[in-house]
Amino acid sequence: METRAFDLVVIGAGPGGYVAAIRAAQLGLQTACVDKEAVLGGTCLRIGCIPSKVLLESSARYQEALTGLAQHGVRVNGVSLDLPAVLQRKDQVVRALTKGIEGLFRKNKITHFQGTASFLSPHEIEVRGQDNVRLQAKHFIIATGSVSAPLPGVELDGERIVTSTEALSFAEVPRRLVVIGAGFIGLELSCVWQRFGAQVTVLEYLNRILPGTDEEIAQEAQKIFTRQGLKFHLNTRVTSARRVGGHCVVEREGAEPLECDYVLLAVGRVPHTAGLGLERLGIALERGRIPVNERFATAVPGVYAIGDVIHGPMLAHKAEEEGIACVEGIVRGHGHVDYDLIPGVVYTHPEIAAVGKTEAQLKERGIPYRKGIFPLLASGRARTLGETEGKIKVLAHAETDRLLGVHLIAPHAGEMIGEAAAAMAFGASAEDLARVCHAHPTLSEALKEAALAVDGRAIHI
CATH class of the missing domain: 3.50.50.60 (FAD/NAD(P)-binding domain)
Incomplete structure (x- = not known):
């Protein structure tokens, strides 16, 4: 050799x-x-x-x-x-x-x-x-x-019971799709196949979707995705998923089994x-x-x-x-x-993006904070797009005003989070972000308004 x-x-x-x-x-x-x-x-x-x-x-x-x-x-x-x-x-x-x-x-x-x-x-x-x-x-x-990641009892076959790899190439739109896991991957692929016409049911072991994201944003996301047609079953422990002839059976602890055409296992990596x-x-x-x-x-x-x-x-x-x-x-x-400034994005519609700490993390660490929230319903640009679902949330230190976390659920949130990450990288305060002149009408104006809202000074709400 x-x-x-x-x-x-x-x-x-x-x-x-x-x-x-x-x-x-x-x-x-x-x-x-x-x-x-x-x-x-x-x-x-x-x-x-x-x-x-x-x-x-x-x-x-x-x-x-x-x-x-x-x-x-x-x-x-x-x-x-x-x-x-x-x-x-x-x-x-x-x-x-x-x-x-x-x-x-x-x-x-x-x-x-x-x-x-x-x-x-x-x-x-x-x-x-x-x-x-x-x-x-x-x-x-x-x-x-x-x-x-595998899940005990879930029998992957690469055709009907699959991981995200195979779910990217279904030869047909599933009539009924069960997705195990309500994290980034599970939700993104749920949205893909629901839009294409599948009836999608999402099963999640925890009592919320999008573990690790800000809980308030996750709750807003679940409401929006439910209106779009996704069905959620939280606090659900899947005990098995198997293929039976031309369909699949998903068994859950304390609930009736679910029958479907395809199962996507998306419980992490x-x-x-x-x-x-x-x-x-x-x-x-x-x-x-x-x-x-x-x-x-x-x-x-x-x-x-x-x-x-x-x-x-x-x-x-x-x-x-x-x-x-x-x-x-x-x-x-x-x-x-800087591991405190690694942004995360979920490419659903609207997108979900975040950088920095969540409210729960700040509470756990005893860090005093103030928050500002601006709903997209009050955004002129969101109105012109016809996409007013969502909000922007800014968390700042209660004493120094330094930015601690920014969380968005909005169209193009993945693009807007870069401004927040850059601001935080240079130690900006909510006041600094609020004083930057943003072009009108843009979605990023909502980020400025949320920064103003930290001090109760939002103009358009």
Whole structure:
């Protein structure tokens, strides 16, 4: 077996891995990247973030054509869904972006190996697959991401009882779809298939949807999604899901079984570390994750880890920031990620976005705060769009007025949260945000109004 030597080898070509590889090459390191898939981009690009957003966009436009254009005086007759064309567009978008990463690898002279990697020693891995090679390096970064979490009793078959991967490519619109899990992934795909015509029932073990988000925003979201047609069963423990002939049966503790055509299991994700040979290095997992220090270094010199395999939220942009910080730490001696300012977005309609602390977190920590809320019903731009459901919420320290958290449920919330994250990164106060002149009419004016509302000075409510 051939042996090749590099300065740095990145294991995993997802958002964290490929970004780390590019930054390493920019800083002058001879870099290689190993991934088991033929195409680059990882779960996010191939079977996660990107394809799901394509389906969300297509389904939103279909729903608008069916029911939303009439309020604008646009009469549309004979609207129909061409699902194969929708799926084809999804694949085209993914293909274009994966080709783009290939181009970036060529531009930066990064060597790509396809196969699964396993450590032989702290400075050597073996790759087996399309490429069979041994790679030696002074530094290794583990960026192998995550996989869908299993649930005892749920019998996945990849056809009728599926994970989010298969739910991105249903060959037909389910007549009845049961979604197990009301987190980001479950709700996004629930909305996709509900808009396309499925009857969707969402089962959640907890007493609320969107665990981890601000509770007030989550409650507002549930009301909106219910009006859109989703059915929710909270405080529900699923004991089994199995296929019976041409349909599925989902059994729940203390309730009647549910019959449906398809089941989507979306109860979260778990780190993907199997097969890496970490035991040969003496690296022990902590709650399934690889323990690292502030420089993303493991207990083994020269071996680092980033993204979903370490602590923190399993988000593509978090992994990207860690990849850059890790490489800059290796080369320049310093790198930093502010974990208090990792924004999160749910790409439903309206979108849900947040950065910073929730009210519950502030209460738990005994931090005094004030809040300002501005409803979109009072936004001129929201009125022109015909989308007035939602609100913006700003949390600020009661004594210093420093921004502590911003939470939105609004059209394009994912775009607006960037302003809040930037403001908080520079230590802005609610007063600072309120004094910034926002263009009129825009949705972002509502963020300014919410900042004004912290001090009871909102103008338009």
